[in-house]
Structures are given as structure tokens and as C-alpha cells.
Amino acid sequence: MHLPIETIYYILYIKIQFFEDRMEILSPGGIPDGLTLDEIKDGMTAVRNPQLVHILDKMNYIENYGTGINRMFESYDGTGVQPEFKVTPHMFKVIFPNLNYNNKSKKVENNLSDADRIVLLLQEKGALSIKEISSYLGLTIYKTRKNVRELIAQKNIKKIGQSVNTKYKSR
Template identity: 40%
Template sequence: MVRLVSIWVERSYFMIFQEEFEQMRSLEQDLTFLSAKTEFDESNIPFKEKNLGIQNQDGIYTNLGLLLSDQCKHTIKVAVFDGEKQSEFQDRNEFAGSLFKQMHEVYSYIDFRNQKHSNFSGLKRINKRDYPEVAIREALLNLIVHREYSYSASSFIRMYTDRIEFTSIGGLLKGITLEDIQLGISVCRNPKLANIFYRLELIEAYGTGIQKILDSYSGSEFKPQFVTTENAFKVILPNLNHPKKNSKIQEELVIYDCPENKILEFAKAHTQFNRKDVQDTFNLSQTTCGRILSRMKEEGQISQHGKGKNTFYVLK
């Protein structure tokens, strides 16, 4: 009971804070809404800017309006790798514009690469795609609806031969744990944005997305994984048709999980640091340490300076 009360208090606080962010005046006022109007028209819902919170009562566009406008400054970067590591790019793309435009274009980009494989059970052919479509849909919507838009860094989607990773800016809200969201408890970071996606029937009741992802892998030896740090949330979808066992992803999670949190705390206490400092402090191998620092740099958590032996990092 005490736990539920605590969650309710934290939820109320963050909903007030995020509503203030969504309602704050957008720095950009020369906005258009071609993609948003198309989305509303297809759902037969009137596009009324003030009623939706896109404009305030004075006719000023809000941050929520900026997110749905064609001039939205936040982007999603997608990279496709040839293999299970980031050693060789196959393709990369950056998607911009209204969140609705990004949603459709990113889904199509992934869906095109979601290959179908066939096998036979007796005389019957069974087709199975690499990733459940519902899992991709829910992971993408989670990336868009629940990210922290007060930061300008892009969201990332990385496609490997054995998995897809969806990484959004903003960790879990205070008072909520990974176990909580897997039980269906949801504290919405962007309540007005979520409400619009709900009205358009793009999402259902809050807190169902994670369970849908888990259910889509029901009966499979492969299981999706969820990783959270202080500043990011990652959904990892394993490739159902990949020959390797799920143990590969479990092994990678040792790299993805706790070290980033610890390195962030280490960075806060030091003006600058190098790879050897981190390697010795956390007893990591040179390869693992380099991989973590590269990932943190890509995700905008730290910045790299200098060259060669004089390379050092600072908290961004």
C-alpha cells in the first residue's frame, strides 16, 4: 500500500512537470502541420490546435505543437550493421519532421528489412518473419511517445543480424522500476502527446506496450530485453530466425547494463578521464571498455577530445 501511494505521488509530480513542458511556448513559431492534419483526417478526427494543446489560449504554439509540426527538431537515427557488432555499416538514415511522419517512415524502413523465412512442417510451409510486427510497432511507439524531449539528442535504432535495439533518451521516471513497467505500471512522461496518440488509436491504455512485446515472443526461446540507465531506456528485440541462442543477447547485456550508470557517476566526479581510468576503476577489458565508451559517446552522454594516447572524455 505504501509502495502504491509513493508511486502515485511521484506520478502526480512528474505529470505536472511534463504538462508544463508540453505547454511551454515553443521557441519556433513558424510552424506547419501537414503531416498531423493528414493523420487526423485519416482517423476522422477534427484537428483543433487549441483543444489539442498545440496552441495555448493566446494562439502561441507550444512545445507539444513543435513536436507534431513539420518543423520538429527531434530526429530518429537508424543504423543497419552487417553482423552482431558495430564494425561495418550496411546503411544508415536520419528521419526528421513531424513525429507522425517519423513514425510512418521509420516503421516502413524497418519493415522492409524484416525478412520472412520459410520452413516446413510435414507438407505445410510455415512463414516466420525475423521480428514480430507487433513488437516492432510497440517498441517504436514507446521510443516516440515516452522519450525525454527536453534533450535535443536523437533517438537511436540499431539493426544487427541477431537483434534490433531501440534506445530513447530519458530513463525511467523517479519511483518507477523496470519490474514495475513489466507489471504494467505506467507513468507517462508526455501525457498530452500520449493522449493524442491514444485518440488516434495508435496506442491503447497506458502500460500495455511492454506486455504486448513480451507476449509477441511467447512460446519462443528468444526473449526481448529491457535495459535502463539514468538517461536512457533500451528495448532489445531478438531475431527469431537467427541461428544463435538467446544467450548471446544475455551476454551483451552485461556490457549494456550497469557499467554505463557507474561510468556516468565516475564522470560527474572527474573533470576529465581516459579509457585507462575507466578500465582500471571498473575492472573492464580494453575491448569492453572501448565499446561502452563509444556507445555512450554516440548516445550523447559523454564527449571525446584529443587524439591517440592523448584522448580523453568529459561528461556532456
């Protein structure tokens, strides 16, 4: 089964995104109890929802809670990459590199401008929406729209359809 480059799941307001080269999990809210990321990495625990932990523990869905961060790092030992954490008072984000991703074939593509990458993508895939282009190339919606407008003005791509049905196609 072939998943699109980016697949998004929302589970209890937790956003999980799958990309070719990584998986990102974003949880709203910062670290509870005023702990720091370094303290959590050292094994300190902070339970955001004790009732949920209790229920999951009774149902045997969790074991040794508070060990997840250490196990994440252990699973990447010897690979040359590590999970990345971004923590603010309003969010907790973990980025897991895909150990099976081969970026050697992407080196040529990485030397291209975003606009050139959009044109190549549309030549390969056919008509796509702004959201699909953004997802395939890992660009923000804003950056994608800006590039698409410029490409239309340069007559490198054309707009098909209106409103929510709008797609873009290479000429």
C-alpha cells in the same frame, strides 16, 4: 530488398538499430515517475509525455497504453528468448532478438578473432570504411580501429584513400 547488417534510424532522439540477430531501441532518459523496470513489467504505467499520449490516443494511433512491455514478452513466449532491457537514469534500451536469425552458419565465424573476421569480411565485401566494418561485425568503432591498425602493421590489409574517404581492403 537487402538492408545492411546495421541500419540506424533516429526518431525524436530515439535511436533504432537493426542488426542481423537483433533490433535495439534506445530512448534517452530513464523511466519517469521513479518507477522500476519490474514495476513496469507488472503493468504499472509511467507516461513521459502526457500531451503526446493524448494526441496519439485521439488520432487512434495507440490503444491500451501501458501494455507494451507485457505484449513484448508475450510475443516471445515459447521461443526460448526474451527481450532484454537496460535501464539507467539517463537511458532506456530494449533489445529484441531476431526470431528469424539462424546463427548456425555463424558458429565457425564466432570462433575467429576479431582481426580474422575483419580480414574475411574485407575479402568478401571489398573495400569498407571503419564504420562499415564495425557495423557488419557488431564491433565498437574503437575495437575496429585498433584491429585495423594491427592488421595494417601486419600487412594483412591496406588503407585506401584519406580522411572521410578512407577505406580498407584485404591484400
